Amino acid sequence: MLQKPLYFATTHPRRLFAIDGAGALLSAVLLGLVLPALQHLIGMPLRALYLLAAFPVFFALYDAWCYWRLQKGYAPYLRQIGLANLLYCILSVGLLAYHLPLLQPVGIVYFTGELLIVLFLAILELRAAAILA
Numbered sequence: 001m002l003q004k005p006l007y008f009a010t011t012h013p014r015r016l017f018a019i020d021g022a023g024a025l026l027s028a029v030l031l032g033l034v035l036p037a038l039q040h041l042i043g044m045p046l047r048a049l050y051l052l053a054a055f056p057v058f059f060a061l062y063d064a065w066c067y068w069r070l071q072k073g074y075a076p077y078l079r080q081i082g083l084a085n086l087l088y089c090i091l092s093v094g095l096l097a098y099h100l101p102l103l104q105p106v107g108i109v110y111f112t113g114e115l116l117i118v119l120f121l122a123i124l125e126l127r128a129a130a131i132l133a
Contacts, residue, residue, distance in 0.1 A: 005124055006124060013074035016078065016124070016125060016128060017066040017067040017081070020085075020121055021064050023121065024060035025060045028053050028060060031052045032053030032054075043099070043107040044107050044111070048099060051095070059088075062080075075132040076133075078125045079130075079133075082129060086126075089115055092114070093115065096108075
């Protein structure tokens with residue numbers, strides 16, 4: 001399942017930063033602007049949404065810097081963003097577990113989907129970094 005994406009990631013590592021950055025921007029907008037407006041449908045408290053939104057803002061800035069500034073030596077930077085994405089997943093799972101009694105079905109579906117996507121991307125980044133090292 002990872003072979004085609006891994007081949008893409010190792011042959012086009014700069015594009016992986018662009019993909020991660022675009023996803024981070026989307027997450028930041030959804031978590032920081034859209035979901036707070038729909039908080040009654042999601043169930044996650046506003047404070048938790050804003051906390052979760054802060055991380056992808058920094059990830060998007062990091063990804064943009066890597067995309068525009070790096071010409072080679074991508075492995076350590078891919079490893080860093082991959083680890084950051086894994087830590088974000090751990091934080092998200094912790095907040096989901098803590099606030100589970102408040103979450104609505106739509107919120108559970110949203111956060112599960114986001115976690116699966118970010119986890120897939122983190123694994124891809126870490127594997128690509130190991131190959132490129």
